[in-house]
Amino acid sequence: MEQRSDIDLVEAVCQGQRSAYAVLVRRYYSQVFLVCLGVVGNVHDAEDVAQDTMVKGLERIRQLRDPDQFGHWIVKIARNLSINCLRRRAAAERLVGQRRDEPLAESTAADDLHRAVARLPRDLRLPLVMYYFDGRSVKSVAQTLDISTSGVYLKLRMALRELHDILTAQGETP
Amino acid sequence: MNQACTNMQNAIADHVLGVLSEEQTQALRSHLAGCAGCAEYLRQLEDHSKALIACGARVEADMAARCEKAIEALGDVAPVRVPRIVPLLGRLVRTAVAAVLILGAGIVIGRFTTPRAVDAEQLRADVQASVLASLKPAVLESVLAQVDQRLEASHTQMVTDITEQTHRDLRVFANELLSGTQTLVDRRFTEVVQLIEAGRLTDRRQVAKALDQIKTQTGIGLLRLAAWTEETPQALQN
Structure with a gap:
């Protein structure tokens, strides 16, 4: 299972094999998490966004036209969700009036x-x-x-x- | 604390990233040997780099646990079934968009490449302007020549008329002058004659009067003489 290509795994997920998506998550989670961390800047938010990314990826996997591009696709979702997270955080900081990263x-x-x-x-x-x-x-x-x-x-x-x-x-x- | 040279900071960062060539590295080392600020800057950047790697290692250490947590969070999430109508619609929409784009491009290209329809008003205006431009000098020249001819003819006629009129006027003036002069001379002559006649008459009267007076005086004298003669002796008279 771990050696299967992204194309096989994506097609398997589309056919209902949830275990195939777990393989994809293990393959790309680190990359997704670090992209989230790179954008949002803290581990806690990055974990949440990375988790959301994997959920969105599973929900929308049938919309993926080229299964071979799963890695790029999921990273793109991660970046977009991270940017949304940053915007929400900025709005909250404006409301509260302080940065969360203050010591x-x-x-x-x-x-x-x-x-x-x-x-x-x-x-x-x-x-x-x-x-x-x-x-x-x-x-x-x-x-x-x-x-x-x-x-x-x-x-x-x-x-x-x-x-x-x-x-x-x-x-x-x- | 010494500050790093501003122009060396990029090179130091590149050195930490390992992208300097051998020559550049040698040049940097030569500089670092004599610059405490830059050497300190390099040491700090290397510390940051190591700290980042260590931090990454700590993050990576928890990655497996996070990953499993994310897999658990998937729960009963399932891929959303994409309705068949959507790709069909998508294909239709794409085809329609492509057709619209092709048509639009055709229209735009056609508009730029086909000759424009003749604008009658514009054409008329252009022809009018062109004809005017070509004929205007000739017409102007012709009109000017005619005006010159007419002016010349009328000038000659006018000179002749004026000359004749002047002659006529002068003749009438001379006649009137002559006739007036003749009348005046006649009148003056008559007056002179009358004056002469009056003078002669006056003279005759005075002469007559004088003659009368002479006559009278002469008679008286003769009488006195006669009287004197009669009284005077003869002797005395001889």
């Missing part, structure tokens, strides 16, 4: 890093997360994001410098 208690270095990543611009955060968290190659990131490899390098370089600036500013903040 509420004494934080660790890992928390600082998570917070700094969350504060990166979305177009820089996504390639950074996919490159570092998923350990993917620049070429793979470029294919997933539909941009050139040089574009990915450029964004990674900017993201690193921006991250350094944010962490430095956080360190200087009393």
Whole structure:
């Protein structure tokens, strides 16, 4: 089952084999989750959005015209849902008047890093997360994001410098 | 704390990402050897990079559990059955859209490539303007020539008329002048004659009067002489 192609698995799901979709979820969940994390910026929201993505994917799988493109298709759903999540969060923050990533208690270095990543611009955060968290190659990131490899390098370089600036500013903040 | 050189920060980030060539890496190392700020910047970026990888590893460690949780969350979700009418409609819509696009493109191409219908008013206006433009100088020249001819003819006629009229007027004026002058001269001559006659008459009267007076005086003298002669002795008279 684990060795079957995306085409076979998608056709099997369409014919009612739910176990085939579980294989697809295990195959693409990490990618979907990291895309969600790259867009929304925090693990908690990314888990929710990734879960929603898999549910939507199953519901709409019969609309997938080219089963071989399941990976791209599900990642696209993940990005769209993540952007929707960001919009909802921005609206809620405007309503409440504070950011959720503000430190509420004494934080660790890992928390600082998570917070700094969350504060990166979305177009820089996504390639950074996919490159570092998923350990993917620049070429793979470029294919997933539909941009050139040089574009990915450029964004990674900017993201690193921006991250350094944010962490430095956080360190200087009393 | 030393600041990293602004122009080296990109190169340092690229070095951390591992995209510098051997030559670029050597150049960067040479710079780092003498620049504490850049060396510190490199160290910090490498720390961030390692921290990101470690963070990714922690995220990855929980990935399997999250994945299973997501599979569980699928519950009894099932693929939504796509009604057969939808693809059929979709195909119809696509065909219709394609037909509309092709027709639209045909219309647009036709509009740009076919010759335009003749606009009678425009054509008339163009022809009128063209004829006017071509005939106007000739007509103008002809009219000017005719005007010149007529002006010349009328000028000659007018000069002749004026000359004749002047002659006539001068003749009448001369006649009137002459006749007036003759009358005046006659009148003056008559007056002079009358004056002369009056003078002669006056002179005759005065002469007559003088003669009368002379006559009278002479008679008296003679009488006195006679009287004187009679009284004077003879001797004295001899």
